[in-house]
Amino acid sequence: MTSPYDPSGVRPVIGVDAGTATLREADHLIHGLLGRLAPTADVFACTHLHRTDERRGTTVSLAVADTDADAVWQELVTTLPEGAGLALADRTHGPAAAVDGARLAAAAPPDSGRAVVYPGVRHLTGTVTAADLLDRTAIERLVVMGAPAAELPPATEVMTQDHVRPEWRAGVLTLTLVPAAGGLLAPFEVPNPTPCCADHA
Secondary structure: OOOOHHHHHHHOOOEOOOOOOOHHHHHHHHHHHHHHHHOOOOOOEOOOOEOOOOEEEEEEEEEHHHHHHHHHHHHHHHOOOOOEEEEEEEEEOOOHHHHHHHHHHHHHHHHHHHEEEEEOHHHHOOOOHHHHOOOOOOOOOOOOOOOOOOOOOOOEEOOOOOOOOOOEOOOEEEEEEOHHHHHHHHOOOOOOOOOOOOHHO
């Protein structure tokens, strides 16, 4: 599946700083926002950790289709709580400190970020194969912790636990896997303490 950050398909990225402190809070924010926004095309929604003297928490980026950008922006302006910051190219909204966080989030993909929502994520329930991960979703690379150069056979089984959070690494959406029970593999990030917002699925 083609990444939206290929030169032929770059998308606008909206940065959001709503004061979320943890990955769990940011995941809930993403699912809540997308449930209300209902964009017409696939979205990449990522979390970004910030650890500075001024800001310790998690921001969000939403990569949307050009045709959705204005509508999503307007909806975010009206639905996000007071004090939240937004950034989209030269447009900003909110207090200066929150806008600074939103700008960092908007500038992060595809060099960094943890993807919560991305094309094909709904297919990733139960146990799937390595081929499913690469062919049916936007995930482009699978890495096994401790054996980064290993080539996984397409039929390799991966226990998703309904919680698959790949990361952007130098423009490539990459999923890190670890050995799991029964000779299977599983995503490095486990559902606890950042469960998958099942009520929003």
